[in-house]
Amino acid sequence: MKPAEQTSYHYAELGTADRRVGAVDRRAGALPRVAREHSLATVGARPALRVARTLDRDRPAVQRSADPTEIARQRLERRIGAHLPGRRLALAVTDNSFTMISVKREKGLFRLRLHHMFLEADHVVVRALGRYVGENDRHASDALGRYIDVHQDDIRRARRPKTPAITLETSGEVHDLHQLYGDLNARYFRRRIEARITWGIRTPDGGRRRRRNSIKMGSYSVEDRLIRIHPSLDRDFVPRYFVEWIVYHEMLHQKHDIPVVGGRRQFHTPSFLEEEAAFEYFDRARRWERENLNRLLFY
Ligand SMILES: [Zn+2]
Incomplete structure (x- = not known):
């Protein structure tokens, strides 16, 4: 039997892995553990509704024949x-x-x-x-x-995205998100991603940094088309390719559908993961994350 064949036109499928939240087991001697959890947590308030909208976007128009x-x-x-x-x-x-x-x-x-x-x-x-x-x-x-x-x-x-009043902060102390996003959009997406991007809320001046259990490095809000990047990444020791990888991952969320599989929303579909792995510094970024998670968790 001939296998089903899939052809995609105009926008070639590029290529994966996942994790946005790093959680560390604090027991003595335990290695940092990176939880494979999804970043759409920001969608928080009404996740079901927002995801439904995402699905609408690509739903075949077959409802009523009078339509x-x-x-x-x-x-x-x-x-x-x-x-x-x-x-x-x-x-x-x-x-x-x-x-x-x-x-x-x-x-x-x-x-x-x-x-x-x-x-x-x-x-x-x-x-x-x-x-x-x-x-x-x-x-x-x-x-x-x-x-x-x-x-x-x-x-x-x-x-065209909706534009709720959100103050965007793109030029950080070390990394310029606007520039980085534009560059990724040209390199990987033919400038087809239309999202806004900002650093997340920073620890207020005078606020003390401390060791945390987890960090959500990036998130993408489907409804606001907004990417947020954790300010812990805006530091000298964090290489550009690592910030790029996080931004790239969130950009992929705009491109990929979120199907419901087995009653659960699947944020990181096989094609999403495949495309994420096509990021130029994928292996390097993952390795860097493993080696530096402890520093990132200090914010
Ligand atoms: Zn994700």
């Missing part, structure tokens, strides 16, 4: 299906910001997910979709790439 979007979906499904004679097609229309087209080939069925920008596609583009789905045709792929480029605005409009 105009559903009618448009069915129409597009028929139009593309006409170019795939003798084969079955299931189309889902999404508002996913990263994957404009994905095709899963199962036995006797093409599962196609398309960004809603394709609802207005003309017959040339529809034919290209048919060829891309049916034959993975390279010319069709090029034509679709051009269509996506021309419709960039549709994606951006859908992705």
